Amino acid sequence: MPDLTHGEDADAVNALRSSVMRLSRRLKHQRVDESLSPTEMSVLGTLARCGTATPGELARKEHVQPPSMTRIVALLEAKGLVRLEPHPEDRRQKVVTQTEEAEAMLEESRSKRNAWxxxxxxxxxxxxxxxxxxxxxVLERLAHL
Incomplete structure (x- = not known):
């Protein structure tokens, strides 16, 4: 693997970081529901991609602490965007499932961002x-490394 911290490669890494961050910020402003935080939208997106998950699994995927995810899930549940159901194998746990309202909102949001x-x-x-x-x-692969 080449050293990407010096010369033209370092300049390219810097330009990539800067442009991805700027584009990401601009995309975040293309939201359908302004009442949801970017983190709440991210959790809904993770549920859409990965399906039902426990709060602990969501916390790992979203890189947040479990207590934070518990609060996020509670907020989403209060807004009618997710529901908590008993875990099919471990009744001590709950699984989080997005609602049809969340699916519709995500689709509308995706369409708006894609159009922009x-x-x-x-x-x-x-x-x-x-x-x-x-x-x-390649950018997709980088996003998931």
Missing amino acids: LASLAAELDEEEWAKVRAAAP
């Missing part, structure tokens, strides 16, 4: 867009 991003991408020329398309799977 598509409008930005429409400003790119064909060569730039081809590079973004080619980079998308």
Whole structure:
């Protein structure tokens, strides 16, 4: 593996960090429901991708402490976006499931963000867009390392 901390590679790493952070911040502002925090939206997104999970599993996936996840789940439950159900194998635990309302809200949010991003991408020329398309799977991999 090359040393990415010096020279042109370090400049590329810096530019990638900066641009991903700026784009992420701008995407976060394209929300459908302003009453949900970015963390709450992230938890709903994790449930949409991964399915039902215990609060402990969600805490690990979201990189937060279990007590914090318990509070987040309680807030989402109070808003009618998740429900807690008995764990199928361990009755001492609960599993978190998103509601149909959460699914609809996430779909609307995805559509709004995709439309916003598509409008930005429409400003790119064909060569730039081809590079973004080619980079998308690599960025996806980086996001999940």
